[in-house]
Amino acid sequence: MxxxxxxxxxxxxxxxxxxxxxxxxxxxxxxxxxxxxxxxxxxxxxxxxxxxxxxxxxxxxxxxxxxxxxxxxxxxxxxxxxxxxxxxxxxxxxxxxxxxxxxxxxxxxxxxxxxxxxxxxxxxxxxxxxxxxxxxxxxxxxxxxxxxxxxxxxxxxxxxxxxxxxxxxxxxxxxxxxxxxxxxxxxxxxxxxxxxxxxxxxxxxxxxxxxxxxxxxxxxxxxxxxxxxxxxxxxxxxxxxxxxxxxxxxxxxxxxxxxxxxxxxxxxxxxxxxxxxxxxxxxxxxxxxxxxxxxxxxxxxxxxxxxxxxxxxxxxxxxxxxxxDDILNINGVKVHPSQITRHIEDALSFVPKYRAAVREAEGEKKLLEAAIAMDDRLFSDEIKILEKRIHQLESSLRENLGVPVRIRLMETSLL
CATH class of the missing domain: 3.40.50.12780 (ANL, N-terminal domain)
Known part of the structure; x- marks a missing residue:
């Protein structure tokens, strides 16, 4: 052949x-x-x-x-x-x-x-x-x-x-x-x-x-x-x-x-x-x-x-x-921006302003980094609750997309 x-x-x-x-x-x-x-x-x-x-x-x-x-x-x-x-x-x-x-x-x-x-x-x-x-x-x-x-x-x-x-x-x-x-x-x-x-x-x-x-x-x-x-x-x-x-x-x-x-x-x-x-x-x-x-x-x-x-x-x-197209390739796994948006919305009940990019982690292994704008809807009286929500979002993205994930909170003006 x-x-x-x-x-x-x-x-x-x-x-x-x-x-x-x-x-x-x-x-x-x-x-x-x-x-x-x-x-x-x-x-x-x-x-x-x-x-x-x-x-x-x-x-x-x-x-x-x-x-x-x-x-x-x-x-x-x-x-x-x-x-x-x-x-x-x-x-x-x-x-x-x-x-x-x-x-x-x-x-x-x-x-x-x-x-x-x-x-x-x-x-x-x-x-x-x-x-x-x-x-x-x-x-x-x-x-x-x-x-x-x-x-x-x-x-x-x-x-x-x-x-x-x-x-x-x-x-x-x-x-x-x-x-x-x-x-x-x-x-x-x-x-x-x-x-x-x-x-x-x-x-x-x-x-x-x-x-x-x-x-x-x-x-x-x-x-x-x-x-x-x-x-x-x-x-x-x-x-x-x-x-x-x-x-x-x-x-x-x-x-x-x-x-x-x-x-x-x-x-x-x-x-x-x-x-x-x-x-x-x-x-x-x-x-x-x-x-x-x-x-x-x-x-x-x-x-x-x-x-x-x-x-x-x-x-x-x-x-x-x-x-x-706008798909991200992360260690061979294809991730579409709409997938990221959907999981963020599911985890936070709204879609904040954010920016997704492929970054290099330790040893130049790639990960998905989602930089999320600080938003009043994210905060409560206890910082532990915010940390828990961000941790849950990272876990959801990691589990559903099959790639390493890092979430960062940033000032809106920096996005």
Whole structure:
């Protein structure tokens, strides 16, 4: 699959696209109700698409649609065919709920295995997974993919950084799946503990969840004496390893037999020529339970036009740090401003003036900082009551968003 000729790849994509559109149009009212699935062919079966490029005539899916059809409104198969259900924070009051058939889970194992193979992972490795709670679903997918390759896995477990480092050292971990932020945190902790990296068996870092900046890669590789491998996925839906690095380390190969990528102008929605930077839009080609049709990811990216020395013919993706929307990326977990506002209102019974931002905490791990304006409605006769309310708000945000949180009270004029 990795070395399909362009005409073979396009034919495979077209066949799978038509099957996906037929299934979605037939089984999902959301798609049935949008009669303009194919421009100029109102009411006609969307399989009338004759070329992959014709997908540009279809409407976009957005994150708000995932919450609006909570919980099972976007499922394209009966519930009896669902074998796993995932939940992630959504952009509306409802969370995002996604389902997977057995075939879907096999697909994810295949993609994860493909990405691991490209990174040189074999059955001789001991693979440790260390991801934030908000990426717990990814932890399961990475575990399943590694186990399908007979790799020994230390599953994603909520441990303190010092405990993760202990496991890394004592269990002779040779490959670590984590985010760039957590990798930096563990590295700083290791040097603080005066643990020599040569005492570790670690050889590879699989970095996920966030764009990997060149300076961060150089820093990790030089301090840990490892090789780093970057992978891309969606934290809300459907999962990890949608794109992965090969040995060339210049762009991420997209699994084009499972996903159809587009780059569009984030304002007009027009498809941009290959090589131009814009918003990444993805369409699933093999997902049965939860098909995405032109899903706007908000990720800023470009499709690279050059061929790869590794021989893989799948297109490569360059993934940028800034986004085309206002979503915050915190250690790989996507947080929408509306989610923050909703939880603040639930905790305080009103929405004060506030400012949310991503900050670096100890060891350069990222956290969500919400600076809230001092407001008379916050205060009572006892300071302990105010402290309790702020503590409850921090806990609510942390629990519901799956990211570290810090609340600060500030003068309104400083916001």
């Amino acid at each position: 990795l070395n399909l000729a362009p005409n073979e790849r396009e034919q495979l994509q077209l066949e799978r696209l038509q099957a996906t559109l037929n299934r979605a149009y037939r089984n999902v009212p959301f798609h049935q109700n949008r009669q303009n699935l194919v421009a100029g062919r109102n009411g006609k079966d969307p399989s009338a698409i004759e070329r992959v490029e014709d997908i540009a005539a279809l409407p976009f899916m957005e994150r708000k649609h995932l919450g609006e059809h909570y919980p099972y409104g976007l499922f394209a198969v009966p519930l009896k065919d669902i074998v796993r259900i995932h939940t992630a924070p959504g952009t509306t009051r409802h969370p995002t709920v996604t389902g997977y058939t057995r075939q879907d889970l096999r697909m994810w194992r295949e993609m994860v295995g493909r990405a691991f193979t490209a990174a040189g992972i074999t059955s001789e490795d001991i693979l440790q997974i260390d991801l934030d709670p908000g990426l717990a679903n990814w932890g399961r997918d990475y575990k399943d993919g590694a186990e399908s390759m007979d790799v020994a896995v230390i599953p994603n477990t909520p441990l303190s950084p010092s405990k993760q480092l202990m496991v890394l050292r004592d269990y002779k971990t040779s490959a670590l799946v984590t985010t760039p932020s957590r990798a930096i945190q563990l590295t700083d902790l290791m040097f603080k503990a005066e643990l020599n990296p040569t005492a570790l068996n670690l050889k590879r870092l699989i970095l996920v969840g966030e764009p990997l900046m060149p300076e961060v890669r150089r820093r990790l590789e030089s301090r840990l004496h490892v090789e780093t491998w970057h992978q891309f996925g969606l934290s809300e839906v459907p999962g990890p390893a949608i794109a992965f690095e090969c040995r060339d380390h210049h762009g991420l190969h997209i699994n084009e037999d499972h996903f159809l990528p587009e780059i569009v102008d984030p304002v007009s929605g027009d498809v941009l020529p290959r090589g131009e930077t814009g918003e990444l839009v993805l369409t699933t080609l093999t997902t049965r339970a939860f098909p995405l049709i032109r899903f706007r990811t908000g990720e800023k990216a470009r499709l690279m036009a050059d061929t790869c020395p590794c021989g893989t013919t799948f297109l490569k993706l360059e993934w940028f740090e800034d986004r085309t």
